[in-house]
Amino acid sequence: MIAHTFKPLAQLFLFSVMLMASLVPVSAQQSVAETIRGECKEELTKFCSNVTPGRARYAGCLLAHNDKLSEQCEIAFEVGLVQLSIILSTMNYVIDQCYADIDEHCDGVVVGGTRIGQCLSKNLDKLKPECKASFLKAKEDLK
Numbered sequence: 001m002i003a004h005t006f007k008p009l010a011q012l013f014l015f016s017v018m019l020m021a022s023l024v025p026v027s028a029q030q031s032v033a034e035t036i037r038g039e040c041k042e043e044l045t046k047f048c049s050n051v052t053p054g055r056a057r058y059a060g061c062l063l064a065h066n067d068k069l070s071e072q073c074e075i076a077f078e079v080g081l082v083q084l085s086i087i088l089s090t091m092n093y094v095i096d097q098c099y100a101d102i103d104e105h106c107d108g109v110v111v112g113g114t115r116i117g118q119c120l121s122k123n124l125d126k127l128k129p130e131c132k133a134s135f136l137k138a139k140e141d142l143k
Contacts, residue, residue, distance in 0.1 A: 032080045032083045036059070039079075040072075042070070043073050044061075102120070117135075
């Protein structure tokens with residue numbers, strides 16, 4: 001088993017899932033969740049059947065039982081972490097490229113639930129070229 005590296009990775013994964021829920025399109029989130037659900041089905045049934053879905057609660061439940069997870073499930077967490085890393089890196093790049101546009105066009109928009117992305121989409125024709133290009137590429141990459 002890979003338990004010696006699992007706990008720090010799982011904690012980072014849980015943090016990333018919570019952050020991702022406020023920034024990343026639902027389709028990209030579902031891909032990561034499907035990977036874990038598929039490989040951790042037995043563990044989710046055994047340890048997490050009473051957990052309310054959403055807000056990374058399943059990930060938190062699996063983390064709480066990390067010493068009882070199969071190697072297959074642990075690997076799924078690591079794969080999910082890699083997927084999240086790519087997604088978050090993409091989102092960080094967009095935020096960096098669009099900081100001024102977000103400040104100008106999305107002032108007052110509450111962060112979360114992809115509302116910033118919706119605001120940028122709504123103001124696409126007003127965005128600076130570097131913001132528009134990075135935003136459109138990220139939307140395509142994260143489908």
